[in-house]
Amino acid sequence: MKTIPKVDISGLYGDDPDARARVAAEIGKACDEIGFFYAVGHDVPLATMERAYAKAHEFFSLPIEERRKVASDRNNRGYRGQEDVVHRSGLTFARDFFDxxxxxxxxxxEVLAGTPLYAPNKFPDLPGFEDALLAYYWGCYGVGMKVLEGFALYLGQAPDFFSRHFTKPVADMVLNHYWPHETALSIGATEVASGAHTDHGIVTILWQDSSGGLQVMDRNGDYLDVPPIPGSYVINIGELMKRWTNGRFQATIHRVIHKKNADRISMPLFCNPDFRTLVDPRALGVSDADAKYEPVLSGDFLVSRFMSTRKLWGAENKPGDAKAIEMAAE
Incomplete structure (x- = not known):
């Protein structure tokens, strides 16, 4: 395998059971083998993606004082500075964020009760930004729900086995702004713009700009390039889905290498269910004897990861400390 598979998911949008089963089989094979695939044939217009990207680029071009007017809090809403994410390697990473x-x-x-990860969104005073980003958000979210249907069908479950837990989901989007290489070097960073990590949750729906740089580790420990395909999403499995499938689906290590002296932007949606969703492989028919993971509430698991990876959640950057990680594997 020289790159990740490409799956046309258009069959999931129709009622033909054979077409739906074929797509589910392709998705499932990719998740069993590497945990990543390109999704094409979805229903999100290219113009929706490009408009969101243009507004994201416009936001990150604002002076830092303007970006900080919508500073994030612990509920992951708003702007986060370069210093927020920590990694067990102790490396410095040259990027900032909008959530x-x-x-x-x-x-x-949920907001009134103080449940973590529920809060109104914050948007900058930038014409068209909110509309563009919400249109993109809902497009990604719809793709995520279709992918979850594919997972369920592949695993022999009802199509809504996973998606029925998404009534008020912890589905957060991050706009990642990677700084030009020369700027990165000036603050002590390197071409490693995002350190080797796995994602926290269920499934990630990622759009990346034309810069390239995303790399996925294969079973031999070698990195595969995941070059941008215009109009596609890159889909990958997170640690919660690995747990839910008892380790069958792979939460694969990946990173970003950015050597270009220009900005790079990616826009992932991390599709996670309602906060109190019980993630338990036994729900998929795994016996007590064969279960590798204890049941866990989705929200509690996510909070524990944020507390280890983000300074806003109390994480500290201690090289070599297993708790100072950037979304690293368990």
Whole structure:
């Protein structure tokens, strides 16, 4: 395998059971073998992607003082500076972020109860930004729900086995802004723009710009390039889905190498279920004797990871400390 598989998911949008089963089989094979695949044939217009990218680029071109006017809090809403993420390698990474999540109002019961990861979104005073990013968010979210249907069908479950847990999901999007290489060098960073890591949750729906640089580790420990395919998403499995499938689906290590002296932007949506969703491989028919993982609430698991990876959540950058990681594998 020289790169990750490409799967046309258009069959999941129709009612033909054979077409749906074929797509599910391709998705499942990719998740069993490497945990990554390109998704093409989805229903998100290219113009929606490009408009969101243009607004993201416009936001990160603002002076830092303007970006900080929508500074993030512990609920992952708003702007986060370069210093927020920590990694057990102790490396410095030259990128900053903007976070948004599943829209909830200030009087939502979860917000009023103080449930972590539920908060109204924050948006900068930038014309068109909110509309463009929310259109992109909902497009990605729809793709995520279709992919979850594919997972369920492949695993012999009802199509809504996973998606029925997404009534008020912890589905957060991050705009990643990677700095030009010369700027990175000036702050003590390197061409490693995102350190080797796995994602926290269920499934990630990623759009990347034309810069390239995403790399995925294969079973031999070698990195495969994942070059951009216009109009596609890169889909990958996170640690929670690995747990839910009892280790069958792979949460694969990946990184970003950015050597170009220009900005790079990626826009992943991390599709995670409602906070109190019980993630237990036994729900998929795994016996007690064969279960590798204990049941865990999705939200609790995510909070524990944020507490180890983000300074806003209390993480500290201690090289060699297993708790100072950037989304690293368990």
């Amino acid at each position: 948004l999540g599943f829209p909830v109002a200030a009087d939502d019961p």
